[in-house]
Amino acid sequence: MTAIAAEHGVHMTPAPPGPRGIRRLLAPGYVRCLWTIPLMFGFGAGIAALVRWLEAWHPVWNGTVITTISLATIPLGFLGGIGGFDYWLGYAIGRPTQPEDHSGHGARSWKDYFRVNTDHKVIGIQYVATTFVFFIIGGLMAMLVRAELAKPGGQFVDSQTYNSLFSIHAALMIFLFIIPVFAGLGNYVIPLMIGAPDMAFPRLNALSYWLLPIAGVMFASSVLVPGGGFATGWTGYAPLASHQPLGQVFFNMGVQWAGASSIMTALNFLVTIITMRAPGMTFWRMPLLVWANFTTSLLVVIATPFIAGSQFFAMFDRVMHTHFFDPIGGGYALGYQHIFWFYSHPAVYIMMLPGFGIVSEVISTFARKPVFGYRLMAFSLVAILILGFSVWAHHMFVAGMAPWLRVPMMVTTLLIAIPTGIKVFSWLATLWEGRIKFTTPMLFALGFVSMFLIGGLSGIYLGSVPIDIHASDTYFIVAHIHYVLFGGSLFTIFAGLYYWFPKMTGRMYNERLGKIHFWMTLVFFNATFFPMHYLGLQGMPRRVYDYAPRFAGINMFISICSFILGASALLFLYNMITSWVRGPLAVGNPWRANSLEWQVSSPPPIFNFDAIPTVVAGPYEYGVPGARHAIMADEAKTADSVHAEAEEVRH
Amino acid sequence: MEAHAAAEQHHGPPPANVSSRIDARVLGMLLFIGSEIMLFGSFFTAYFFVRVVNHDSWPAKGTHLPVFVAGINTAILVTSSFTMHWALTSIKRGNRAGMRAGLALTFFMGLTFLLTQIAEYSRIGFAPNDSAFATIFFSLTGLHGMHVFIGLLLLLAATIRAFRGHYTPEHHHGVEIPGIYWHFVDVMWIVVYVTVYVL
Numbered sequence: 001m002t003a004i005a006a007e008h009g010v011h012m013t014p015a016p017p018g019p020r021g022i023r024r025l026l027a028p029g030y031v032r033c034l035w036t037i038p039l040m041f042g043f044g045a046g047i048a049a050l051v052r053w054l055e056a057w058h059p060v061w062n063g064t065v066i067t068t069i070s071l072a073t074i075p076l077g078f079l080g081g082i083g084g085f086d087y088w089l090g091y092a093i094g095r096p097t098q099p100e101d102h103s104g105h106g107a108r109s110w111k112d113y114f115r116v117n118t119d120h121k122v123i124g125i126q127y128v129a130t131t132f133v134f135f136i137i138g139g140l141m142a143m144l145v146r147a148e149l150a151k152p153g154g155q156f157v158d159s160q161t162y163n164s165l166f167s168i169h170a171a172l173m174i175f176l177f178i179i180p181v182f183a184g185l186g187n188y189v190i191p192l193m194i195g196a197p198d199m200a201f202p203r204l205n206a207l208s209y210w211l212l213p214i215a216g217v218m219f220a221s222s223v224l225v226p227g228g229g230f231a232t233g234w235t236g237y238a239p240l241a242s243h244q245p246l247g248q249v250f251f252n253m254g255v256q257w258a259g260a261s262s263i264m265t266a267l268n269f270l271v272t273i274i275t276m277r278a279p280g281m282t283f284w285r286m287p288l289l290v291w292a293n294f295t296t297s298l299l300v301v302i303a304t305p306f307i308a309g310s311q312f313f314a315m316f317d318r319v320m321h322t323h324f325f326d327p328i329g330g331g332y333a334l335g336y337q338h339i340f341w342f343y344s345h346p347a348v349y350i351m352m353l354p355g356f357g358i359v360s361e362v363i364s365t366f367a368r369k370p371v372f373g374y375r376l377m378a379f380s381l382v383a384i385l386i387l388g389f390s391v392w393a394h395h396m397f398v399a400g401m402a403p404w405l406r407v408p409m410m411v412t413t414l415l416i417a418i419p420t421g422i423k424v425f426s427w428l429a430t431l432w433e434g435r436i437k438f439t440t441p442m443l444f445a446l447g448f449v450s451m452f453l454i455g456g457l458s459g460i461y462l463g464s465v466p467i468d469i470h471a472s473d474t475y476f477i478v479a480h481i482h483y484v485l486f487g488g489s490l491f492t493i494f495a496g497l498y499y500w501f502p503k504m505t506g507r508m509y510n511e512r513l514g515k516i517h518f519w520m521t522l523v524f525f526n527a528t529f530f531p532m533h534y535l536g537l538q539g540m541p542r543r544v545y546d547y548a549p550r551f552a553g554i555n556m557f558i559s560i561c562s563f564i565l566g567a568s569a570l571l572f573l574y575n576m577i578t579s580w581v582r583g584p585l586a587v588g589n590p591w592r593a594n595s596l597e598w599q600v601s602s603p604p605p606i607f608n609f610d611a612i613p614t615v616v617a618g619p620y621e622y623g624v625p626g627a628r629h630a631i632m633a634d635e636a637k638t639a640d641s642v643h644a645e646a647e648e649v650r651h
Numbered sequence: 652m653e654a655h656a657a658a659e660q661h662h663g664p665p666p667a668n669v670s671s672r673i674d675a676r677v678l679g680m681l682l683f684i685g686s687e688i689m690l691f692g693s694f695f696t697a698y699f700f701v702r703v704v705n706h707d708s709w710p711a712k713g714t715h716l717p718v719f720v721a722g723i724n725t726a727i728l729v730t731s732s733f734t735m736h737w738a739l740t741s742i743k744r745g746n747r748a749g750m751r752a753g754l755a756l757t758f759f760m761g762l763t764f765l766l767t768q769i770a771e772y773s774r775i776g777f778a779p780n781d782s783a784f785a786t787i788f789f790s791l792t793g794l795h796g797m798h799v800f801i802g803l804l805l806l807l808a809a810t811i812r813a814f815r816g817h818y819t820p821e822h823h824h825g826v827e828i829p830g831i832y833w834h835f836v837d838v839m840w841i842v843v844y845v846t847v848y849v850l
Contacts, residue, residue: 091808091812092804092807092808092811092812093808093811094811094812094814094815094817096817097817097825105664195668196667196668197664197665197666197667198664198667200675200679201675201679263686267679267682267683267686268679270678270682271675271678271679271682274670274671274673274678275669275670275671275673275674275675275678276667276668276669276670276675277668277670278668278670279668279670281670301682301685301686301689302685302686302689303689304686304689305686305687305689305690305692305693306689306690306692306693306696308690308693309690309692309693309694309696309697310693312790313697313790316779316786316790320779320780321780322779322780322786322789322790323780323782323783323785323786324697324701324783324786324787324790326783329780329782329783329786330701330705330707330711330782330783330784331700331701331705331783331786332697332700332701332704332705332783334700335696335697335700335701335704338696338700339693339696339697342693342696607663607664607665608664609665610665611665612665612666612667612668
């Protein structure tokens with residue numbers, strides 16, 4: 001990084017000398033965690049023991065209770081140790097307020113990525129790198145699942161281990177990969193796109209990143225506790241979850257940390273987009289990626305508290321033997337599913353809308369055409385946001401819920417196909433007669449449109465009650481979810497990473513490897529997941545480690561294809577890492593794109609802009625002679641005259 | 652060129668454009684409260700399932716809720732919202748003593764509320780795992796208690812800062828934003844009190 005910074009003439013102040021000796025115990029950093037973590041652990045365990053002693057509950061030292069509380073207190077100790085709370089604690093005891101002095105901005109060496117940093121660009125890279133670590137762990141678990149399923153009968157894991165393998169795979173992919181990787185890309189790109197020097201709350205931004213590895217470590221480490229990892233699927237249905245080994249609590253608490261992280265980031269995005277847009281950047285001139293993250297953030301802020309609630313209830317039922325969902329004590333067993341899906345269906349759009357935004361950017365840039373129906377594209381995002389809250393019970397057609405709820409939920413579910421269809425047709429119309437350049441991001445965007453179409457169509461099947469009753473809990477569901485989350489979300493993530501790789505690293509990726517990666521992914525993705533539609537309709541149940549011998553041949557085929565699919569991810573990682581280290585240097589705007597992030601150097605200057613640019617038109621005016629999206633602060637002009645010009649435009 | 656060199660000297664970002672009339676911190680707090688309302692919403696959903704869908708007896712047979720004591724507690728909390736408002740209007744007019752008194756009074760009334768609730772828990776005669784009613788009772792009031800606790804932490808910070816000479820008629824976000832949160836905690840308690848104790 002330092003070399004690139006020097007090559008691009010980015011000014012980096014030398015790092016201030018770090019604390020030495022005993023002072024390192026007091027300065028923010030991992031050394032301070034050595035006492036903050038035990039302190040918070042002792043505090044939590046002590047409170048638990050005190051309450052149990054006062055209430056005369058036996059035993060006073062209860063392992064389950066202490067573990068549960070520690071899953072809250074140890075992370076707090078860690079966050080305090082690395083310095084996530086330093087400013088606010090100082091504020092609370094009356095230190096003068098300091099506007100963030102930005103001295104910690106930028107990364108001077110790779111070590112800075114392991115520290116609390118308030119620069120949105122550093123945080124964006126921290127997010128993406130962290131999520132890919134959990135993507136690899138989750139992917140390896142998928143490989144183990146496929147290895148177990150290669151032949152009928154048990155191969156090398158028992159049923160409980162198998163259940164926890166696919167549960168952790170799903171929890172990591174959903175909560176630690178797809179949702180936060182979009183937050184990471186958004187973190188890097190959104191302030192640049194709207195012409196802001198940083199996010200609205202840089203310290204909160206840093207804190208919300210650091211909650212994420214906590215959640216991931218919690219999910220992954222649940223395999224180490226007695227009884228094994230959580231084994232209820234990522235849905236963690238109660239009352240089943242209330243009678244599981246201790247690993248279940250790691251899921252309940254991990255979701256809280258990941259959820260808190262995503263709520264804080266979403267809040268930050270919303271405030272940034274509302275209050276920090278460059279002069280002239282009206283809502284109707286925002287790039288669609290900003291629109292997509294705006295609607296996604298609204299979904300996150302409104303819906304995520306419901307999964308927090310559902311996990312608290314399930315955890316209390318398990319640890320404190322309360323009666324939220326336990327029918328014997330008067331609880332309502334179906335309540336968990338209602339509360340859970342009220343978040344988790346909107347969560348499907350949380351995992352998809354940012355991808356829609358990425359694809360709009362990529363397709364418009366590489367087709368050299370304005371996005372077709374820009375306003376309708378934005379309105380359809382809002383329509384999905386609103387409709388998304390009215391469809392949750394379509395996950396429960398066979399759960400025994402009130403029968404009158406089925407048809408309304410089916411109708412609203414099918415209605416969502418309309419705004420989604422608008423988007424698909426708008427992308428096709430954008431491509432129509434465009435001068436298409438088949439770069440790797442474009443290939444992934446086109447792959448996304450076709451794969452997501454298949455996933456969307458099987459979604460319409462599953463949305464209709466009769467087909468859902470037949471296909472529920474079969475491999476048809478597995479095929480559907482992977483077509484929308486792998487063929488959908490992951491393809492857009494790849495498109496976005498290739499697209500912004502030059503901007504984020506200052507270097508170009510290897511186009512040939514990128515294309516090989518795309519074709520390998522596309523072919524073996526379909527070879528892996530398409531046959532699952534057939535398996536499901538033939539009645540092979542999901543979430544079972546054994547199956548009928550008549551499915552043996554097709555499962556072996558799927559397993560082999562899935563291993564090649566897994567290998568294609570290694571090709572991607574190889575390309576990313578080697579290109580980051582020694583790829584050819586990237587120019588500021590290799591794709592000749594219009595939006596603001598491409599008008600600065602690659603990687604962007606430490607504070608994004610010398611002076612805030614002025615936006616004069618929409619972001620997709622490709623092929624329109626003389627059209628400009630923004631007027632940048634020119635080299636020849638001083639910062640002041642640009643501001644005066646900006647003032648004029650505003651008045 | 653000199654101005655350009657000077658711009659590089661100051662080592663700070665260019666000032667961001669202000670594209671909305673609402674203050675970023677106030678907007679952040681309002682969005683956070685929106686999220687909090689949904690969290691309460693999930694707890695009220697659980698309440699709805701037990702009380703409306705399941706028709707469990709409310710309160711459970713053989714138990715009763717201290718409606719009167721909780722009512723007095725409600726009055727204390729509602730009053731504390733007015734003292735909070737007093738603190739804010741005082742500092743807006745430059746009356747530091749009024750702000751300090753208002754913040755301190757609000758803090759101690761909030762503390763009284765919380766301690767009364769803890770006392771109520773220990774004498775109420777049933778435990779969270781006795782029945783679905785008890786579960787919902789403790790979870791809703793406990794969730795609200797957690798919010799009172801967080802509100803008290805925010806108020807404590809504001810009070811300490813007020814006594815150490817911070818805040819002016821122009822800069823009082825440190826009073827205003829905890830105040831918004833405190834009003835939210837108050838309104839939420841009225842909803843919890845009416846649904847859990849009165850109805």
